[in-house]
Amino acid sequence: MPLAGLILAGGRSSRMGTGDKALAMFAGQTLVARAAARLAPQVDLLALSANGDPRHYALPGIDVVADEDESRSGPLAGILAGLRWAQALGTPPRALVSVAVDTPFFPEDLAARLAAASGGPGTIAVAASQGAWHPTVALWPLDIADDLAASLARGERGAGAFIGRHPHVTVEFPAIGGRDPFFNVNTPSDLAEAEAIAREPT
Template sequence: MRFCGSDTVSITGVILAGGRGSRMGGEDKGLVLYQGKPLYQHVLGRLRPQVSRVCISANRNLSVYQQTGLSVITDTLPDFPGPLAGMLAALEKIETEWVVFVSCDTPLLPEDLVSRLWQAKRDAPVVWAKSDGRDHPTLALMHVSLIEPLKSFLIKGERKVMIFLQQAGGHSVDFNDCPDAFNNINRYEDLIAGERG
């Protein structure tokens, strides 16, 4: 990936699609159709040009996700312990120092998400998007040095993404100029609203 000036860095993109989809009636959210194609494909189309390679974090319907030709990473911890488990599994598998995580239910992802997170990170090991006063902790750029702290956090039974990112010394990056970019499809009502919009 080439960013501002002569800075060149390899970043792996990971689409988080490993949840239970409980607010979507238990459906695999990444595979729910939105404007004629699965949600995760909208996200993939926006993320792919921004990173060196893309992987998918998933725990169900693995063969469907594998049809993309992308690497599919499953949680190493049992019982769907949340996004942090997917993040940990990905950090342990990827070959780059940095990974950007995005959720499978944000089809309007900013096309400059990765470069803006990178340019604003300073010395932080993790940064995440924030817009209109709202944090989006599953849209985060993270360094592999956080593997051990994340593992310890999860072993203690902790699950809150925001708490981990703050404890890890991260900070948010403002995307106030594109608030609609982070509208996520959590429920069928969101899906219907998005189709109309």
């Protein structure tokens, strides 16, 4: 069965100080375009979780899905929007693989490794590196959507805590050239560091 992909870009970008982080330029393209180019070959269908004007994120063949409310209740709200989008497709995919828009070096075999490790229906597969979990980079079974909606309605926003209450596996990804494959761009200095990494010879 097919896999769906979701780029999480619905945050407030408060630490960037330059507007929407997803639209920040990196290596000649926006971060969101970079994430789409990296994830699209790994999945069968792709959507973008974003809460701004969808015209700003227009990318060919990619649906833009917004949170169900205006609370901006973190990445779990974006994941729920992605799960609802996937459930509504004519042929629902096997699961949804999420990535954060600000992790420009996530592995090119991410989806395949998460899917292989998930072990069947109902199990969340979470990426990890250097001993740390990355709850926004994970494979989510579609039938977890109702429980996630109930958790958000109770005001529970922690992705790690939500995952911990469900069957899950951790998939460790090795460092690439000594660097974390899930290097996270939160500030202008992070973006400058990412640009320097991208220029390093492979």
